Amino acid sequence: MKDGPDISIIAALIGDPARANILTALMSGKALTASELASEAGVTLQTASSHLSKLENASLIRVRKQGRHKYFTLGSEDVAHVLEALMGLAAGTGRLRTRPGPRDGAMRHARVCYNHLAGAMGTRMYDSLMVRDFLRHDGDMLHLTTSGQEFVAQLGLDLQSLPSPRTRLCRDCLDWSDRRSHLAGRLGRGLLAHFETLGWIRRVPKSRVIEYSKEGQKLFDRAFPIA
Amino acid sequence: MKDGPDISIIAALIGDPARANILTALMSGKALTASELASEAGVTLQTASSHLSKLENASLIRVRKQGRHKYFTLGSEDVAHVLEALMGLAAGTGRLRTRPGPRDGAMRHARVCYNHLAGAMGTRMYDSLMVRDFLRHDGDMLHLTTSGQEFVAQLGLDLQSLPSPRTRLCRDCLDWSDRRSHLAGRLGRGLLAHFETLGWIRRVPKSRVIEYSKEGQKLFDRAFPIA
DNA sequence: TTCATGGTTCGACACTAACCGAAGCATTGG
DNA sequence: CCAATGCTTCGGTTAGTGTCGAACCATGAA
Numbered sequence: 001m002k003d004g005p006d007i008s009i010i011a012a013l014i015g016d017p018a019r020a021n022i023l024t025a026l027m028s029g030k031a032l033t034a035s036e037l038a039s040e041a042g043v044t045l046q047t048a049s050s051h052l053s054k055l056e057n058a059s060l061i062r063v064r065k066q067g068r069h070k071y072f073t074l075g076s077e078d079v080a081h082v083l084e085a086l087m088g089l090a091a092g093t094g095r096l097r098t099r100p101g102p103r104d105g106a107m108r109h110a111r112v113c114y115n116h117l118a119g120a121m122g123t124r125m126y127d128s129l130m131v132r133d134f135l136r137h138d139g140d141m142l143h144l145t146t147s148g149q150e151f152v153a154q155l156g157l158d159l160q161s162l163p164s165p166r167t168r169l170c171r172d173c174l175d176w177s178d179r180r181s182h183l184a185g186r187l188g189r190g191l192l193a194h195f196e197t198l199g200w201i202r203r204v205p206k207s208r209v210i211e212y213s214k215e216g217q218k219l220f221d222r223a224f225p226i227a
Numbered sequence: 228m229k230d231g232p233d234i235s236i237i238a239a240l241i242g243d244p245a246r247a248n249i250l251t252a253l254m255s256g257k258a259l260t261a262s263e264l265a266s267e268a269g270v271t272l273q274t275a276s277s278h279l280s281k282l283e284n285a286s287l288i289r290v291r292k293q294g295r296h297k298y299f300t301l302g303s304e305d306v307a308h309v310l311e312a313l314m315g316l317a318a319g320t321g322r323l324r325t326r327p328g329p330r331d332g333a334m335r336h337a338r339v340c341y342n343h344l345a346g347a348m349g350t351r352m353y354d355s356l357m358v359r360d361f362l363r364h365d366g367d368m369l370h371l372t373t374s375g376q377e378f379v380a381q382l383g384l385d386l387q388s389l390p391s392p393r394t395r396l397c398r399d400c401l402d403w404s405d406r407r408s409h410l411a412g413r414l415g416r417g418l419l420a421h422f423e424t425l426g427w428i429r430r431v432p433k434s435r436v437i438e439y440s441k442e443g444q445k446l447f448d449r450a451f452p453i454a
Numbered sequence: 455t456t457c458a459t460g461g462t463t464c465g466a467c468a469c470t471a472a473c474c475g476a477a478g479c480a481t482t483g484g
Numbered sequence: 485c486c487a488a489t490g491c492t493t494c495g496g497t498t499a500g501t502g503t504c505g506a507a508c509c510a511t512g513a514a
Contacts, residue, residue, distance in 0.1 A: 007251065007313045012242030016502075020235035034461060047503055049462055068460055068511040078319060082312045086234045089305050130364065137357065137364045141407075180368075243472075261491060274473055276492055295481045295490050 013058055014086070018043050019051050023074070023083055026061065028208045029115035031071035077184060080114035081173060088176035108177040110210040112203065116173070116188030117195075117210070121220070123180040125191075126172070128224035135170065135183070142170040144187065152187070155194065155223065162190045195220070240285055241313070245270050246278050250301070250310055253288065255435045256342035258298035304411060307341035308400055318404075335404040337437040339430065343400070343415030344422075344437070348447070350407040352418075353399070355451035362397065362410070369397040371414065379414070382421065382450065389417045422447070 014020055021041040025032060032040070038048035052072060055061045059075045074080055110121040117125060129135040134148030144152070152159060162169075164186065171185035183191070195201045200216030203209075212220065241247055248268040252259060259267070265275035279299060282288045286302045301307055337348040344352060356362040361375030371379070379386060389396075391413065398412035410418070422428045427443030430436075439447065 006247070007310065007317055008242055008244045008247035010313060010317050011238050011247065015235055015239030015242035017235040018502080020233070020238060024234065035459095043502090044504060045461070046463085046505085050502080053462085070461075076319070078312075078316050082309070082316050083234065085305075085309045085312045086237060089309050090234055090237050092303070092305060245472080262489095270472090271474060272491070273475085273493085277472080280492085297491075 010058065013055060013060060018047065019055060022051060022055070023060070026072065026074045027080060027083060027114050029112050031064065031073045033069050033071060037072060074114060077114065077171065084113060084173060084176055091176045106209045110212065111208045112192065112210060113173060113182070113184070115192065116182070116184045117192045118182050119177055122182035124226060125224045126182045128226055129183070131227060142172055144170055157190055157194045162186050237285065240282060240287060245274065246282060249278060249282070250287070253299065253301045254307060254310060254341055256339050258291065258300045260296050260298060264299060301341060304341060304398065311340060311400060333436045337439065338435045339419065339437060340400060340409070342419065343409070343411045344419045345409050346404055349409030351453060352451045353409045355453055356410070358454065369399055371397055384417055384421045389413050
């Protein structure tokens with residue numbers, strides 16, 4: 001009575017601590033090399049190699065060769081979606097929640113979810129775009145309205161310049177911290193990169209945390225007001 | 228560099244085939260006994276008992292004793308959400324997709340997702356409610372508008388009678404078949420039950436498939452038109 | 455060519471956990 | 485009271501796999 005696709009193979013892959021660490025590290029959206037991932041996962045290079053080949057085989061991750069390095073990224077945004085969903089569940093049911101460290105607060109405030117903005121600032125942006133009708137839900141299809149397109153252009157982001165036009169422009173993703181939606185998809189990715197080039201935000205090295213500059217926070221708050 | 232909650236323990240639990248089968252079976256929303264789940268999973272009663280205690284320990288499932296039976300259900304809707312996300316990923320990346328059996332088509336058309344309506348009919352209902360502004364997105368908070376409340380009352384469903392008012396009334400959930408949102412939460416649960424009492428739908432035993440009666444399909448289409 | 459670095463493959467070890475048989479509780483029904 | 489049913493616990497076997505040392509390939513630099 002197996003109804004629906006087989007879950008267990010994928011779940012088993014995520015189920016190993018080393019591999020889970022690898023995937024979580026890749027949630028930063030950065031392309032990381034095998035050695036970096038090995039140290040992230042706390043295993044030697046050989047075992048990491050074994051894990052990576054398995055993950056790639058199931059296309060949970062994607063590889064890009066470059067010189068004598070191999071750069072790994074998550075296989076798709078769906079993978080990131082599953083990981084965030086799992087984090088939400090773990091945060092809720094995980095009784096033995098590691099007590100919130102200093103970094104945890106920063107994570108809740110602003111972090112990168114694979115390649116877009118998440119955390120309180122992420123949901124703030126999403127909400128602000130929604131109430132001004134720049135972003136609209138159509139069934140499930142989330143799309144940018146014409147006034148939204150003007151707004152984005154006004155921010156200085158060129159929609160045409162966004163890469164890989166085959167994928168969805170807007171997509172919503174819900175995060176484990178405040179259980180609200182934030183903006184993913186090509187636009188979400190583009191906006192995050194744009195904020196970085198504008199100098200509003202800065203990514204804390206070796207983590208998913210995002211720091212706002214003083215000026216950046218002010219401008220962000222002005223650009224994305226809430227009622 | 229473990230950022231975020233620990234995923235691997237939960238994923239490992241779902242990663243065992245027997246447990247995955249158990250959880251998938253519970254996606255039907257029905258409360259099942261230990262022996263039923265054992266046969267679903269294809270293991271003996273003893274091993275099933277072991278699995279069930281582990282799942283309950285992690286509160287992925289919930290138990291209710293009744294006489295000399297123990298009835299199991301999923302722990303929360305978040306668990307169902309994770310499972311559906313995993314199914315979506317498995318359907319997409321799983322190269323060795325078992326070719327669609329006869330039941331697969333029925334599953335895509337209408338099935339139960341834990342306790343609410345999913346599949347093509349599920350997304351149709353969702354879309355229809357959205358375009359008529361009976362349901363509205365507010366940031367992430369999905370809520371029923373006043374005209375929506377009238378509509379629901381007109382269908383013959385008493386909102387006050389819905390159980391467990393502590394949980395959310397509306398919630399969206401996206402399914403693995405057509406990658407669109409459908410309605411979950413207390414209202415989604417209530418509507419599914421209502422359709423059943425109206426005789427519009429019938430649940431195929433021992434599966435998650437939902438069958439429409441001829442008359443039921445007609446009335447459903449009329450109640451939830453699409454552009 | 456020689457060296458160094460990044461990554462893979464092989465083999466062996468150890469540890470976990472899934473599995474079932476058999477016995478043990480608990481509840482219901484006669 | 486005894487019998488039957490539903491489930492749990494215990495013990496021992498077995499299979500799988502995560503782990504690392506060591507040797508092996510490939511690329512780039514000196």
